[in-house]
Amino acid sequence: MAKTDARSRLSRSRTRSAWLFLAPMLVTLFVVAAWPLGRTIWFSFTDASLDLMSQARWVGIRNYLEYVDFGDGEGRYYGLLADARWWRSVWNTILFATVSVSFETVFGLIIALALHKQFRGRAFVRAAVLIPWAIPTIVSAKMWAWMLHDQFGIINDMFMSLGLISQPIAWTASPDTAMIAVLMVDIWKTTPFMALLILAGLQMVPGDIYEAAKLDGVPAWRVFRRVTLPLIMPAVLVAVVFRALDALRVFDIVYVLTPNTDATRTMSVYARENLFDFDQFAYGSAASTLLFLVIALITITFIMATRMDLEGKRA
Amino acid sequence: MKILQKLMTGIAGAAVLATGAMAAELTIVHGSVGRDQEVLRAQLDKFEAETDHTVTIVSMPESTTDQFGQYRLWLSAQSSDIDVYRLDVIWAPQLASHFVDLTPHVADIVDDFVPAAIESQTVDGKLVALPMFLGAPALYYRTDLLEKYGQEVPGTWAELTETAKVVMDGERAEGNDGMWGFVFQGAAYEGLTCNAQEWINSSGGGRIVELDGSIAINNPQAAAAIDLAASWVGGIAPGGVLNYKEEDARGVFQSGNAVFMRNWNYAYALAAGEDSPVRESFAVTTLPTGGEGMSSSATLGGWHLGVSNYSENQEASIELVRFLNNYDNQKERAIVTSRPPTLNAVYEDPEVAEKQEFIPLWKPVVDNALPRPSAATLRKYNEVSAAFWTAVHNTMSGNGDAATNLAQLENELGRLRGPRW
Numbered sequence: 022m023a024k025t026d027a028r029s030r031l032s033r034s035r036t037r038s039a040w041l042f043l044a045p046m047l048v049t050l051f052v053v054a055a056w057p058l059g060r061t062i063w064f065s066f067t068d069a070s071l072d073l074m075s076q077a078r079w080v081g082i083r084n085y086l087e088y089v090d091f092g093d094g095e096g097r098y099y100g101l102l103a104d105a106r107w108w109r110s111v112w113n114t115i116l117f118a119t120v121s122v123s124f125e126t127v128f129g130l131i132i133a134l135a136l137h138k139q140f141r142g143r144a145f146v147r148a149a150v151l152i153p154w155a156i157p158t159i160v161s162a163k164m165w166a167w168m169l170h171d172q173f174g175i176i177n178d179m180f181m182s183l184g185l186i187s188q189p190i191a192w193t194a195s196p197d198t199a200m201i202a203v204l205m206v207d208i209w210k211t212t213p214f215m216a217l218l219i220l221a222g223l224q225m226v227p228g229d230i231y232e233a234a235k236l237d238g239v240p241a242w243r244v245f246r247r248v249t250l251p252l253i254m255p256a257v258l259v260a261v262v263f264r265a266l267d268a269l270r271v272f273d274i275v276y277v278l279t280p281n282t283d284a285t286r287t288m289s290v291y292a293r294e295n296l297f298d299f300d301q302f303a304y305g306s307a308a309s310t311l312l313f314l315v316i317a318l319i320t321i322t323f324i325m326a327t328r329m330d331l332e333g334k335r336a
Numbered sequence: 337m338k339i340l341q342k343l344m345t346g347i348a349g350a351a352v353l354a355t356g357a358m359a360a361e362l363t364i365v366h367g368s369v370g371r372d373q374e375v376l377r378a379q380l381d382k383f384e385a386e387t388d389h390t391v392t393i394v395s396m397p398e399s400t401t402d403q404f405g406q407y408r409l410w411l412s413a414q415s416s417d418i419d420v421y422r423l424d425v426i427w428a429p430q431l432a433s434h435f436v437d438l439t440p441h442v443a444d445i446v447d448d449f450v451p452a453a454i455e456s457q458t459v460d461g462k463l464v465a466l467p468m469f470l471g472a473p474a475l476y477y478r479t480d481l482l483e484k485y486g487q488e489v490p491g492t493w494a495e496l497t498e499t500a501k502v503v504m505d506g507e508r509a510e511g512n513d514g515m516w517g518f519v520f521q522g523a524a525y526e527g528l529t530c531n532a533q534e535w536i537n538s539s540g541g542g543r544i545v546e547l548d549g550s551i552a553i554n555n556p557q558a559a560a561a562i563d564l565a566a567s568w569v570g571g572i573a574p575g576g577v578l579n580y581k582e583e584d585a586r587g588v589f590q591s592g593n594a595v596f597m598r599n600w601n602y603a604y605a606l607a608a609g610e611d612s613p614v615r616e617s618f619a620v621t622t623l624p625t626g627g628e629g630m631s632s633s634a635t636l637g638g639w640h641l642g643v644s645n646y647s648e649n650q651e652a653s654i655e656l657v658r659f660l661n662n663y664d665n666q667k668e669r670a671i672v673t674s675r676p677p678t679l680n681a682v683y684e685d686p687e688v689a690e691k692q693e694f695i696p697l698w699k700p701v702v703d704n705a706l707p708r709p710s711a712a713t714l715r716k717y718n719e720v721s722a723a724f725w726t727a728v729h730n731t732m733s734g735n736g737d738a739a740t741n742l743a744q745l746e747n748e749l750g751r752l753r754g755p756r757w
């Protein structure tokens with residue numbers, strides 16, 4: 022009896038100190054994550070404006086959906102869920118995330134495989150590959166904006182000299198090419214990040230497996246398909262989730278590179294525009310809240326669909 | 337205890353008095369275009385020498401729309417980091433509550449200013465900002481090219497379209513592949529609102545929102561004006577014009593690659609500068625009209641200095657605003673940056689007339705400039721402007737014709753207005 026008492030006292034005190042050690046992290050998380058998120062969600066149900074934040078009144082779901090009766094038997098739906106511009110932004114964001122992450126994964130994998138091999142100057146190449154990722158997005162987006170400029174841009178000049186195009190293309194201005202320009206710049210910028218994460222995964226694969234495969238005379242392609250790929254898959258999937266989270270809230274590259282039009286406006290750009298430019302703080306908060314929900318939904322679906330091992334149970 | 341408290345208050349009070357009398361550290365924010373930054377710094381150096389205050393410049397991006405977002409954030413957060421803001425002419429109604437009423441502080445000089453400028457900055461009897469310089473855009477054209485092809489300076493938009501085509505085709509046939517007819521501000525931002533309301537208003541299509549707040553933008557004249565502008569893109573104007581702001585347009589014109597350009601007055605000093613390839617071969621005139629019997633429209637622009645309510649050095653800030661807008665500094669800006677002044681007297685200054693000959697001629701243009709509907713639409717101006725430029729930008733990118741987009745715009749404006757603005 023005395024023994025159990027002592028143990029439970031011990032375990033109680035361990036639990037207590039565990040909470041104590043966790044407390045700073047929990048408090049920080051609450052302050053920087055839960056509280057702002059909760060505030061945003063609350064504001065989305067009010068009529069808050071930036072100047073009169075303290076006078077915000079509860080208005081229900083009006084910012085999301087509202088039926089306005091014009092009084093003559095006709096009426097119309099208003100609110101975020103009935104706003105075609107919002108849905109266009111959602112579509113743009115999902116398109117951007119899907120295409121950019123797919124390309125970045127493939128290119129990142131190729132670069133990682135190349136960097137995994139032994140060759141002279143490998144350290145230098147590894148460092149050099151990271152340069153696009155190390156440049157702040159604002160800077161690289163502005164840099165590309167000039168390179169893609171229809172009159173002064175070097176890209177058009179190069180294509181013209183090669184005879185690929187007959188007259189300059191307005192890459193960022195034309196609605197047909199604006200999204201392509203954004204994707205191109207993002208893939209250029211973020212592929213190194215993918216390569217780095219996948220390279221880390223590659224280095225975890227034990228070398229003796231390759232030796233055994235070599236002794237058995239397994240062709241290189243089959244080694245890749247049957248050995249390398251399955252072993253690095255967990256690392257690749259984690260990298261994809263990281264990138265997808267990042268891509269779904271894309272803001273800076275779109276904002277700097279292209280005009281603010283339906284061709285490239287993403288959810289974040291839409292939310293910012295309402296929050297600050299339009300003095301529609303509540304409506305913008307509703308957009309931010311939906312943005313959060315859309316990202317959460319997509320991420321959870323992805324994790325479930327790929328049966329990702331997040332708790333390390335299989336390790 | 338009481339004595340100690342009194343002592344403390346006394347010390348604190350003395351400290352406040354002391355700092356008030358001592359040199360203040362001020363911060364001014366502006367969005368620099370052309371040589372604004374350089375001239376402002378030089379004038380601040382003079383101010384610092386005269387008063388012992390120090391002034392730091394915070395510089396913002398070129399796009400008015402971007403500047404506004406940042407300013408709104410600072411002001412709503414009641415930040416004391418910025419003392420003096422350089423404000424766009426359209427912002428006064430939206431931001432009035434954040435600025436010091438300058439009426440009592442400039443009572444002695446206010447009558448020297450262009451009345452329309454003071455009026456644009458007065459909201460419910462409160463003078464939100466003291467006008468710094470005005471803007472009324474001009475049509476820049478290449479005198480050498482018009483002469484070479486025996487063309488007149490165009491008086492209407494249709495003539496401009498025709499002349500631009502003749503010159504552009506002629507130059508291209510001679511191997512000058514980079515030549516374009518007309519450049520303007522076509523990106524989806526405030527600048528396009530200015531450009532497009534000029535096309536519409538000068539063609540008899542009225543205003544985006546009429547002065548009394550009514551909406552009549554969905555009319556055939558307006559649609560025709562925008563359809564004509566849409567025909568320029570990829571024709572006489574480069575396709576990239578859909579993402580051009582002021583400096584992009586100037587880049588093309590000043591490097592000699594455009595016959596015509598619509599731009600603000602600042603571009604004059606730069607295009608006439610030492611390093612400009614076109615300095616000997618361009619001139620300015622008023623913007624074209626829609627046809628016989630119609631009059632030219634130039635959007636009222638301009639930037640004005642307001643003192644933040646949250647500034648800790650309001651007195652020194654007001655001193656700075658008065659200094660920057662005094663006769664000598666306005667005259668210097670008129671000469672170096674070709675910005676139309678806000679003091680009536682500077683327009684009559686012989687030295688200004690000699691060095692920037694267009695400025696005295698521009699007084700009637702400035703006086704009759706077309707304001708944007710910021711006074712009628714109040715807090716909703718930005719949304720109105722965004723809805724308007726979106727309709728125009730869509731038409732110009734081939735996304736529906738003007739009539740369809742204007743009908744949609746009319747609906748959208750009606751929704752924004754609700755029962756009243």
